[in-house]
Amino acid sequence: MARIALDAMGGDHAPTATIAGALLALQELPPEHVIQLVGRTDAIRAELDAQLAAALPAVREQAGRLTIVEAAEVIEMTDKPSVAIRGKPNSSMAVGLRLQVDGQSDAFVSAGNTGAQMAASTFILRLHDGLTRPAIGTLFPSARVPVVVLDSGANVDCSASELVQFARLGAVYAEDVLGRPNPAIAMLSVGEEPEKGNAAVKEAHRELASGSGLNFIGNVEGRDLPMGMCDRGPVDVVVCDGFVGNVLLKFYEAVPKLIVGLLVKGGVAKEQIGAAFTGLDYAAHGGAPLLGVKGVSIICHGKSSPEAIKNGILVGLRASQSRMSDHIGQRLAAGIQGTPA
């Protein structure tokens, strides 16, 4: 039985989208799991009542698996990360995360201010030994299966040893949440050869290639990402610093817009394009785990639809049930050990 805390106040369309997402999730979650809606009780109550009044009986039947946890403060999208820690100690983020520390919850999911969620998660859940910062593992749609790209924005200046840690974090995420045993880990660079790359990438490559215990397949280039493949086979995890990862992620999200525009101008029907592009929709992939914290904190896109929130909740459940955080701790402690306990 897992208890998933959802930041009901987080995201551009909260609490409408978050509560609708919770109701969607209840239809898919096995009946032993419950969802904790964290935020202003009156706002949540009003929205929940309105949605339930309009819902099908099958949805209403599941509402007993929702609880409301009061949090008086809300972190705005424009708040600085530090606000999450010092300025608003009773925010829905802080309260939701503290539930985990207090043994009252198993995962936290939010579509709110990402910087604030990172800061609050690091401060409240704390990091596994050996880490200086958490990393965000984002799924990039590919022609094969989605590829984990990390870090995708938490760390803009990365040392070689941080890149090596990302490889370890990504390996556990791919194994535990995506169910890919012995995932293929690659380093993003400007050429396949080990001597290609910036200083941090070259040094991290050397460390990973010399007995890291990971299934390290070497460097991949930008062109391999959309394929999910390189010359040496499939790729599951791609390691890069958070500057590169963030630029790529935002670029990737915007390219379909450009291409849809070109296709529509070229006379292709919008419906046909939409159907083909379903797999590129970030909503289908749910949230991105903040990796390295002692616990589960799932970051959803600020624009998350109810479908995206639901998928974020499912990612939170898988991370919790697979004991991803414990495995990350063991993998980091083992250092060079090949497989997680």
Added chain:
Amino acid sequence: MARIALDAMGGDHAPTATIAGALLALQELPPEHVIQLVGRTDAIRAELDAQLAAALPAVREQAGRLTIVEAAEVIEMTDKPSVAIRGKPNSSMAVGLRLQVDGQSDAFVSAGNTGAQMAASTFILRLHDGLTRPAIGTLFPSARVPVVVLDSGANVDCSASELVQFARLGAVYAEDVLGRPNPAIAMLSVGEEPEKGNAAVKEAHRELASGSGLNFIGNVEGRDLPMGMCDRGPVDVVVCDGFVGNVLLKFYEAVPKLIVGLLVKGGVAKEQIGAAFTGLDYAAHGGAPLLGVKGVSIICHGKSSPEAIKNGILVGLRASQSRMSDHIGQRLAAGIQGTPA
């Protein structure tokens, strides 16, 4: 009158594609311009004769504007950059570039080994004062007009002052070759705010924002690139280090492949997609100038088609006729001056 030296031996499809590209270019170049085919005379002669024998009379008529310049050695795609300088002093690259130094040619164009071309160009043409390395300015197709991204691969570890130099180089390229007066220059980062980015980006932002004389519009994010626009208006030049630029470039080249696959699976006709994607084809944009050398060296894609070679030659002509290299020298010398002489 301009004399464009073409590396007849450079590229995956040389000399077939290079000579076909030269013949195509002659149809478009005003009659006073000539093309110098640099490479093994016998190989060039044989291929040229074969192509001319099969060509239309209009093409054959222009063949008098082609000359062959003997170069006994060929740089392979797998050769190390140093080979271009020390190992093969009589390569088509070295010979073609020396023509410029000797006042016998006005531009050099190659689809050969990029690392070797950079090394040979830097060694033979030399850099303008104040530069430590050249930068590659690549055009990224966008929903508006193509955006210059630099550096796109020459420099993987960049200091803030190198990023500032890229802004100056890119401004002259956009003005002289693309004909965009007072181009809008942006810094690629992970957020719009000046305090977002890695250490080099933040420092370069400060320098550019405080009296660089350029039309610096601040940071853009990955999502702004495919649009060619940010919240503050159109973007002409995007500055980044060569690691980020190269990863993005290769990623961008590969995304359409993924999307075409999805569309075809979704039942959209291939012909319709092809027509819509014409603007995304790198061949339409020709070569990327190696910026910062004293002279003109145009880098074409190794897979260049005759059309791409032709466009590379046209870029070389524009760079030469606009005196781009002189303007770069003046802009660098002026340092903080706003407009090139």
